[in-house]
Amino acid sequence: MRISTFRRACLASASLAFCAVPAVAQTGSDVEDTVRKLETVAVTATRREESTLDIPASVTVLAGEIAEEASTLDGAEGVTQYLTGVEAAVANGSQVAFQIRGIGAVDHQALTPTAAAIYSDGVFLSTNVQTSLFLYDLARAEVLKGPQGTLYGRNVSSGAINFISTRPGQDQEGYIRASYGNFNRIDLSGAGGAALTDRLSYRIAGRYLSQDPALDNVQTDPAIPRGPDAAGGKRDEFGLRGQLLYEAPGGSTLLLRAHYEEDNGINTTPRNDSLSVGDHEISSEGLGLKDTDNEFYGLALEGETEIGAWSLYSLSALEGYGQDYGFDFDGTPAPFGNPNLNANLSYDRSFLQLSQEVRAAREFDRARVLVGGHLAFEDFSQDYLIWCGQLDPQTLAGTCPYVGTAGRVGPDPVSPLTAVSLLTHIGQERTTAALFTYNDFDLSDRLTLTLGARYTYEDIEGSGYGQHIFTDGTRGLNNRDGLGGAVGQNELEENKFTGNAALRYALSPDTSIYASVANGYKSGGFNGEVQNNATSWQDEGLFGAETVTSYEVGFKTARGNFAFNAAAFYQDYDAPQARIFVSFDLPDGSQITSNSLSNLDEAESYGVEADTRWSPLEGLDLTASVTWLETEIEQTSNTAGNAALFDGNPLPFAPELSATLGIRQEWQLADNRRAAIQANAKAKSEYYLDAEGLDARRQDGYATVDASATLYLDTRGLEISLWGRNLTDEDVAISGYGFIGYNTFRSDPRQYGIAAKLSF
Helix, strand or coil: CCCCHHHHHHHCCCCHHHEECCCCCCCCCHHHHHHHHHHHCCECCCCCCECHHHCCCEEEEEEHHHHHHHCCCCCHHHHHHHCCCEEEEEECCCEEEEEECCECCCCCCCCCCCCEEEEECCEEECCCCCCCCCCCCEEEEEEEECCCCCCCCCCCCCEEEEEEECCCCCCCCCEEEEEEECCCEEEEEEEEEEECCCCEEEEEEEEEEEECCCCEECCCCCCCCCCCHHHHCEEEEEEEEEEEEEECCCCCEEEEEEEEEEECCECCCCEECCCCCCCCEECCCCCCCECCCEEEEEEEEEEEEEECCEEEEEEEEEEEEEEEEEEECCCCCCHHHCHHHCCEEEEEEEEEEEEEEEEEEEECCCEEEEEEEEEEEEEEEEEEEEEEEEECCCCCCEEECCCCCHHHCCCCCCCCCCEEEEEEEEEEEEEEEEEEEEEEEECCCCEEEEEEEEEEEEEEEEEEEEEEEECCCCEEECCHHHCCCCEEEEEEEEEEEEEEEEEEEEEECCEEEEEEEEEEEECCECCCCCCCCHHHHCHHHCECCEEEEEEEEEEEEEECCEEEEEEEEEEEEECCEEEEEEEEECCCCCEEEEEEEEECCEEEEEEEEEEEEEEEECCEEEEEEEEEEEEEEECCCCHHHCHHHCCCCCCCCCCCEEEEEEEEEEEEEECCEEEEEEEEEEEECCEECCCCCCHHHEECCEEEEEEEEEEEECCCCEEEEEEEECCCCCCCEEEEEEECEEEEEECCCCEEEEEEEEEC
């Protein structure tokens, strides 16, 4: 069988299961030429364009048909359907923590970035609020597994994911797509552009998505009327991106990019484990429901030029967001059977991030050298409110006492009235500076040595307070256990040296083996949740940085219509960050769970992964991938008063086995008419939702299937598709937290619909 250059380019990807493209025949001797064109694949995982065969690390590229499918996902977390060894915990609607090879704190506070650094068009997204990107007009996504402390800096202890938009150009394609599905799902998207001059071009892309509640809000307490349907979550989002590209004589380019997105839906209510409900059901009285008012925005200027033998690159960026949303925190209409013990939560946040990165690269006879620098400044502010019953918007007092308030009043209350609500404010400023270098040295025609290093300096300043609010609106500082008022400030300074070293040996032009060692770290910081007392701002109330050192050997090959990649890895995980849930007594003798981000002693992660792609017949693409993963926490110190609670447990969101299987079959029906079916399945074994390893916080293994059938009318540029997601209708926990009982956010049920796309 003869295959196109682009398909062969996809076969060069380190995980080719995910680069589906239509079958296109070649003629003549083009096939022989195609083999060496592997080296021109535009993969920028190492900050320069090269084939993934030449990268001594695990790199997965989602491109082609899969990138197009990803552009219709609800959020960036959906790409894990195509990946093994990569999972995502989703909380509070838009906060996503990615885990790669088991590494990554499962945390719901916005100040916590994920251990897998998320980039959008090369711009680092600093908080987990930003990581659930609203995807549209996606060209590809590059997934790097293992620590990436050289080129990607902080918060890359598990890896990095870069989502890359389609760029403007002199000759570019445009499209309009409309889709309708169950739950009254309306998904509209489009992109297009043109050349304004022979040097200047633009591209505009946008998307609108709305969907009615996907989970059923049912009655579980006859004494309380069934809550509103909206507790099952509503989507109402849109995004717009504009790009302007100038291509100067001599190859220099300047790209200006701006984006704006809004989320105006309603966050889904979690499910409390004390409830007796069916699949895809929750139960809430609805008092905590609040219309979401989230906005995300950004502006970036990217430039490339040549000065002598050096290639220079600059990326200046601004990213920010504002958030105002809430939900039913306890996930039940009547905790302990008492509706006066419910809890509702809301956040009011703002964030601004400025960054500048410059790089210089040069090729010598037997070496490729890159040096660079990075500067960033971040400003974060958050008000976090918990209340019970109806909320007075002026005083912020609820109509019943929130169960955790009384225990935080302390020995000297400022009012004789009842404390009913908790308000926590935190502000944080972070300054980061880094210098780095990444270099390849050809020791022979077949053997290449890679060496990289990065020095990072961080200064983190935090301040805030925790208050309890009485029925008349009077406020006092929290003082749980009489340890002093919850107000203060602190500063963290961190200096980290990270790097990597690797050897790659080319067995042939299309096959290589490698061995590598790399490390990375994830920053420490301040807990952004309830401030209990003065210790919250003392050093012992903070969490420290975590580090990961990885050792990996791998094999990569892409020959003709077949590609195969495999890697074995061992990761030494020091001071893992984990959300610790601790029960404490209330004045009435009952208990409530408090939680904060802390550091465990250490952990390890090791395993084997492999993926393959095979096109045995014209128009048929088969893909498969598998990851076997073992993780274990090693805890000897008495964190949270019970070392045995964590020691020997697996890391959260780290299934021992995960596998994908994909198929795409395309038929030529007539000269200008084609049809295709495509299906992708992912199965995973059981995993735990947090580090405590309790059976009640375990998600059983399951499998999900996404599929589509498409008719292509090539003469008109029209595609008509039937699509389905989660066709197995699995109801699974996508994250969880301890509070009054244990609460989990749930996956959407089976979705299906029809779509039409017009390309021009």
